[in-house]
Amino acid sequence: MRRNEMSRRQRALLVRTLLFLFALNAASLALYFLLYPSSRSPAAADSLRSLPTHAKDRPRSSLKPWPQIPSFLPWTPSPAPPIRSCEAYFGPGFSRRVDAIGSGGTDDGWFRCHYSETLRSSVCEGGRIRMDPARILMSEGGERLEAVIGRGEEDELPRYKSGAFQIESGEESGRRAMDDEFLEKYVPRGSVQFHTMRALMESMQVVGHGQLGCTEWIEEPTVLVTRFEYANVFHTVTDWYSAYVSSRVTGLSNRPNLVFVDGHCKTQLEETWEALFSSVRYAKNFSSPVCFRHAVFAPLGYETALFKGLTEHISCQGTSATDLRENPDDHKTARLSEFGETLIAAFGLLEKRDLPRNPSAGYNVLFVRREDYLAHPRHSGKVESRLSNEKEVFDAIYKWAASLGKCKINIVNGLFAHMQMKEQLQAIQDADVVIGAHGAGLTHLVAAMPDTKVLEIISSMYRRPHFALISEWKGLEYHAINLAGSSARPAEVIDELSHIMDSLGC
The missing domain is CATH 3.40.50.360 (Flavodoxin domain)
Incomplete structure (x- = not known):
């Protein structure tokens, strides 16, 4: 009897000892990886990067939320708005989705465009995309105005070497991501003589799995913008509007980050970009290649209804969102009011509107x-x-x-x-x-x-x-x-x- 009792005590002591050693080992490993994150194996690090990509923000997002505004209307109408209606010009008219690479639902990279037959331009987006600043020929951007007096415009607009942008995919490595036929259909030059966003996409190459080679990953959605007349308020507003529309068309649940793919200096108008979006950086601010889990490519400001309306007859009467909810009308719009309210909300002024x-x-x-x-x-x-x-x-x-x-x-x-x-x-x-x-x-x-x-x-x-x-x-x-x-x-x-x-x- 005494011998059995001693045996039970020994077994209990052994179990407690093993549990203690297991807990100690787990705590040591956790502390090691916390202090030395770079010592993870390449395969383990790559598996972390291979989490499924989708066009929605992640739960851990630190992005600014969209403001609640009176004129907001949904951006996913069904059916799609008629061609050349006011909604097609100013709202969710980018209704034709065209998948170029993948479908956005796997661990592979993916790329697609949302084409507007009304504006004849596209909002494009993709995942697992690499940008190499060294392959973008332009000035640094973001400098103080006084430091770059006399610099030419040709130095500030981007020129792309092949592979400036890459997308990871299981498809044939080394080829162009989009051929001329695709670009001519969905990102046409139109009347824009120097179409920087199309040139960006022409530079994009497909690379195989594990070949992106990025040390920096931007996990949250990022809108890429090229500005032309960045100091003129009218043209800058067309760029603000294009970036805003692109964020809505691609269904971003929070305000995205923003990267200027241009080399313009910093002006007073940049404070509005910073207020509207979650963060603002210049492409050349990245010292090495950077990878985007989800990148959105905004159309040029010249391709918005705000600019095209100067030469095209866009017959749209502004009205309230309440009016359109109760009485839908293809010849009326509340989208410009929605955008204006988003602007003033970004500066904390919306609350004063209804006083x-x-x-x-x-x-x-x-x-x-x-x-x-x-x-x-x-x-x-x-x-x-x-x-x-x-x-x-x-x-x-x-x-x-x-x-x-x-x-x-x-x-x-x-x-x-x-x-x-x-x-x-x-x-x-x-x-x-x-x-x-x-x-x-x-x-x-x-x-x-x-x-x-x-x-x-x-x-x-x-x-x-x-x-x-x-x-x-x-x-x-x-x-x-x-x-x-x-x-x-x-x-x-x-x-x-x-x-x-x-x-x-x-």
């Missing part, structure tokens, strides 16, 4: 001014005069408003070139009337309130439809004064403004 109006504060008339400023290395610092007597007109309006007794009118001096973007957007938000000479600063109308009135002063040399169209697509009341030259009669401007104020009850 009740204070009648005693009066009406705000925002005069958007054109002032000298240094925009990019090739800029003289002198802006073109679109209204040669702008100061005279501004001063006359200011005196007129001050002399009125029946209501209070606040004339706001909109010196946008010298204001932070948040201040510019706040001024647009607060404006009951926006007035100004034809110029890129009026592009801020995309963020205007629905009941804002617009008065554009247009010289004979700049009879262009940019802001009449934006007003139409936003549903804003638009007025214009067409000049015989570049000088306006202050009395005529005040007369037109007076009629607008009468309509507001002032």
